[in-house]
Amino acid sequence: MSTLPAPDASAAGAFLAGAKSAWTSVFVYVLFGTYIGIGALAHDFGFSVWWLTISTVVVWAAPAQVILISLLGTGSSLVEIAIAVSLSGIRLFPMAVALLPLMRTPQTPQWHLALPAHFTAISMWVESLRLLPQMPIGQRVAFCNGLSFGFMSSAITAGFLGFYLAAGLPMLLAAALLFLTPMSFLISVARNSRAMIERLAFGLGLVVAPVLALAQVGLDLMWTGILGGTLAYAVHRLREALR
Amino acid sequence: MTLADLTPYLVLVIVGFLPNEVWRFLGLVLARGLDEDSQIVVWARAVATAILAGVIAKLILFSSGALANIPLSVRVGAAVCGFIAFLVVKRSVFAGVIVGEAVLLLGGYFFAQ
Numbered sequence: 368m369s370t371l372p373a374p375d376a377s378a379a380g381a382f383l384a385g386a387k388s389a390w391t392s393v394f395v396y397v398l399f400g401t402y403i404g405i406g407a408l409a410h411d412f413g414f415s416v417w418w419l420t421i422s423t424v425v426v427w428a429a430p431a432q433v434i435l436i437s438l439l440g441t442g443s444s445l446v447e448i449a450i451a452v453s454l455s456g457i458r459l460f461p462m463a464v465a466l467l468p469l470m471r472t473p474q475t476p477q478w479h480l481a482l483p484a485h486f487t488a489i490s491m492w493v494e495s496l497r498l499l500p501q502m503p504i505g506q507r508v509a510f511c512n513g514l515s516f517g518f519m520s521s522a523i524t525a526g527f528l529g530f531y532l533a534a535g536l537p538m539l540l541a542a543a544l545l546f547l548t549p550m551s552f553l554i555s556v557a558r559n560s561r562a563m564i565e566r567l568a569f570g571l572g573l574v575v576a577p578v579l580a581l582a583q584v585g586l587d588l589m590w591t592g593i594l595g596g597t598l599a600y601a602v603h604r605l606r607e608a609l610r
Numbered sequence: 611m612t613l614a615d616l617t618p619y620l621v622l623v624i625v626g627f628l629p630n631e632v633w634r635f636l637g638l639v640l641a642r643g644l645d646e647d648s649q650i651v652v653w654a655r656a657v658a659t660a661i662l663a664g665v666i667a668k669l670i671l672f673s674s675g676a677l678a679n680i681p682l683s684v685r686v687g688a689a690v691c692g693f694i695a696f697l698v699v700k701r702s703v704f705a706g707v708i709v710g711e712a713v714l715l716l717g718g719y720f721f722a723q
Contacts, residue, residue: 393703422626425623426622435625449625450629452629453629456632463637464637464651465655465658467641477642484637485631539715543718547707548669549666549670550689550714551706552665552666553666553689553692554710558703565656568655568656571663572660573667576668577668580672588664589661591661592658593657595657595661597657599660600653603652
């Protein structure tokens with residue numbers, strides 16, 4: 368149940384419609400579950416709740432934050448942490464490349480895209496790719512910022528909640544909370560994959576990543592993307608050529 | 611506020627913010643002048659989708675933390691049931707997530723290590 372802006376809505380109207388879409392999206396529950404977990408983690412490793420909040424605003428990527436908090440907490444070297452965080456962030460690059468052209472007109476100044484670029488993350492990317500094509504291009508940046516604002520504020524709230532709840536959920540509930548992320552991403556990415564190339568890339572990614580991880584190939588996710596994505600792209604081009 | 615109070619925030623920026631943000635910045639710079647139908651964007655979307663799928667598969671198969679206490683077969687079974695529910699119930703994400711979670715809780719209740 369997403370709220371699209373009225374066709375003649377102002378930038379503020381599009382922003383509000385975006386925020387409303389965030390709060391009715393399934394990802395709000397996912398983010399809530401994920402960031403309750405991250406809040407608890409930050410508490411366990413002795414970070415302050417403000418540090419956690421600022422990390423959510425500036426890093427805005429749950430996997431990177433989990434790595435950052437657990438490695439800082441266990442005393443890894445700073446270089447090692449920076450490398451691990453950066454490796455986890457590689458996926459943001461193709462996401463930004465695929466997303467930003469959706470909201471740019473020839474007149475859009477580059478700095479208008481700085482916020483959407485910073486907000487690029489799995490939840491926002493999946494919802495933007497689904498919703499942006501349904502509205503006029505002039506509204507998309509404001510809508511996307513509103514959507515991200517909605518997601519980020521729910522993540523910050525959940526971080527606080529998790530931080531103060533850290534005293535300990537029962538194991539089974541904690542496991543169910545952790546399962547929320549893969550379960551909802553599995554389904555929503557599948558729902559978004561309409562074109563053959565996306566379905567193929569999705570299926571290949573599901574298979575290739577565990578194989579590479581079991582074979583202990585370094586940078587397994589990067590190779591999963593390059594192998595799975597390129598193979599799907601090649602099949603797509605072949606089909607276009609044969610048509 | 612002393613310098614020592616600021617150190618954790620400095621560390622956050624240097625080893626958290628910058629190494630992560632560089633990818634978004636590169637995406638922003640390189641996406642300039644591309645339109646949404648250009649071949650590199652089609653390819654980038656396929657790569658991002660495959661990486662996402664990889665992240666999902668690894669979270670389910672090689673779980674950590676509390677989820678690691680749930681047997682692998684229960685985790686995979688719950689994901690499969692959730693996915694089937696999604697397909698059956700008018701492609702509803704909510705239905706899929708609820709069924710998947712229910713199967714995980716039930717399976718975890720009876721079979722958790």
